[in-house]
Amino acid sequence: MSQSPYNLVVLISGNGSNLQALIDASGTPALPNTRITHVISNRKAAYGLERAAKASIPTTYHNLVPFKRKHPQTEAGTTAARTEYDASLAALILGLEPRPDVIVCAGWMHILTPDFLNPIAAAGVKVINLHPALPGEFAGAGAIERAWEAGRSEGLKRTGVMIHEVIAEVDAGEAIVTREVELREGESLDELETRIHEVEHGLIVEGTRRTLEGIKK
Ligand SMILES: Nc1nc2c(c(=O)[nH]1)N[C@@H](CN(C=O)c1ccc(C(=O)N[C@@H](CCC(=O)O)C(=O)O)cc1)CN2
Numbered sequence: 001m002s003q004s005p006y007n008l009v010v011l012i013s014g015n016g017s018n019l020q021a022l023i024d025a026s027g028t029p030a031l032p033n034t035r036i037t038h039v040i041s042n043r044k045a046a047y048g049l050e051r052a053a054k055a056s057i058p059t060t061y062h063n064l065v066p067f068k069r070k071h072p073q074t075e076a077g078t079t080a081a082r083t084e085y086d087a088s089l090a091a092l093i094l095g096l097e098p099r100p101d102v103i104v105c106a107g108w109m110h111i112l113t114p115d116f117l118n119p120i121a122a123a124g125v126k127v128i129n130l131h132p133a134l135p136g137e138f139a140g141a142g143a144i145e146r147a148w149e150a151g152r153s154e155g156l157k158r159t160g161v162m163i164h165e166v167i168a169e170v171d172a173g174e175a176i177v178t179r180e181v182e183l184r185e186g187e188s189l190d191e192l193e194t195r196i197h198e199v200e201h202g203l204i205v206e207g208t209r210r211t212l213e214g215i216k217k
């Protein structure tokens, strides 16, 4: 009897080239017995939503604005809005049928709070993230440019890419797989970004496969 498929939910915010790598790999030996059951973006204009639609994958635009409108534009109000947004995102995902085995952050440019992470963990769903840096380096947004700058100004010889477990502390979760990328003297930022994106597209598939291999269906 064939094993039931692994189900992925992918979170995006932009172009979706890493989502496309997962779409292309799903069901192949690179990512066997796996399907993407839903794609969620926090940005309406994310081209990744079109990529998902072309692949007949259901999509949701999870908009922060309605949550912000319910609260004053103060620090406390912003925190309350993000708390409700994250709890709503968790409820959305846990209400999906089939429920995902793994949530993959593929260029998801929103820091996930415990209001998302806790209910997802309680439901036994893993969350992993693609980050264009090595463990302990350049956490947060803009990692590629910061590594490029460090290559120019500090003589940094290499950066890299990792797939890691998502915890409350940003980009600090246990690494699942890493790949070093050399920094080349005189290379432009665009050229480095192109080389890093090529590494990302392979690593996000490998990191997702390794994560699924650890899950008993
Ligand atoms: N709790 C966690 N949330 C997220 C993680 C994580 O490891 N733990 N990884 C990120 C992805 N990411 C880097 O890999 C990242 C994305 C965005 C930001 C950030 O500063 N976002 C700002 C808003 C930026 C914007 O909207 O343009 C913010 O959320 O305030 C940092 C790191 C996914 N989330």
Ligand SMILES: NCC(=O)N[C@@H]1O[C@H](COP(=O)([O-])[O-])[C@@H](O)[C@H]1O
Pocket: 012, 013, 014, 015, 016, 017, 018, 019, 048, 106, 107, 108, 130, 131, 132, 140, 141, 142, 143, 144, 197, 200
């Ligand atoms: N901190 C996370 C982060 O910076 N992720 C970056 O978002 C891009 C998404 O590209 P995509 O939308 O084409 O997949 C990725 O290239 C990755 O470097």
